[in-house]
Amino acid sequence: MEEYYVCPQCGSEDVEVIKERGREVTLRCNECGYVWIVTLPKLRKIPIIVSKHERSFREFVELPEGEVVKVGDIVETDEDEVRILSIELPGGKRVRKAKVEEIQTLWGESLTYPKVFGVSIYLPGGITQSFKVVVDRDEEFVVGEVIEVGGYTFKVEMIKTEKKLMRSGKAKADKIVRLMGHAIKGRARRKLKIYEGYDALQNT
Template sequence: MKCTVCGSESCEILKSKGKTSKELLLKCNKCGNIFRETVEVEKPVDVRVVVSEYESSHKTLVKLYPDEFLEFEGVLDLDGRPAQITSIENKRGGRVMVSPVSEIDTIWATYIDTPARVGISVDYGGRILSRKVQVDREFEFTIGDVVKLGDVIFKIRAMKTQDRKMRKGFAKAFVIKRVYGRPGDDLKRYQYDLTSKIFKLDGVETDEER
């Protein structure tokens, strides 16, 4: 929208009315000119969302405007529940950090009204100790961290997120599916203790397959 007097695109909306088309009363921030302009409003479209809650996931649709932009870690309202975007796939099959809705094929998200659950596998040379911990969604795991888990102290060697396998760097708990580690006799000091975070169901520790 350009000012009808000076052509500036810096304008303030004073009033707006209408549904399928909006009649706007605008004020130019540069010269102060007040003018009217009518714009057509695009209808919202259905976008596919795969939303996860712990081990289960389901597909749903969310109505969004084509010119709206979504980004990684943004929040959507899905059937009255807040869900954080964990991945965006565009119509060319690529995973992107930000995209206009018109170019999105699928959104992956996870509900954020519950803590994150992260699987942990500690490799004892072929014998795997498998546990699941429940932590704050923003908790960060970093490759190389030394962690205490019950009687075990291990170093994180890799992580699997919803998009990829990581062997360096860090990631937040809400995008991590599994953390892989190895114990060591030389590991005495650790960055954090997750013993109290081991997820229990009916008083029994939950194991899971590799």
């Protein structure tokens, strides 16, 4: 885990590590020459269940004792960048925040895996056609735009995010749960790829 240091004397960020001994680190400021020692917090290795849509993988993350971890925080494992979705304490209790030393298991979503969300297209006769699509997490969607999925063209009338149902505005794919709208005739602004599962995505 990379540490960030600031000189306590002059506030400079131009700081050099001149000696390391266990968790004890000796530092020198290259601006004013001040030398000081810091003791790094003890790291605890915690199991984390990383979700890549329908597949989950057990990894580990090292976090400093005394630090408070919250749902929504982003942590890094050796393999991935992960957003915390749930925190489990001994006995199976789930909480929204806890100190590192209290945590038994973390549950999270891979941020390096593409975003998968639902699409509901309303057809004549009260029929709804549903799909799961896969997109880049940074891709934006706007209420009112026209999209093609699975041979159907539809106008986005509502965007359901993790926190609300939007009837106007835009949202990043990373926060979207579902797009909804009626089928229309016309040319789509873009075409979305149907999600066919973890294994299929690895083979593309």
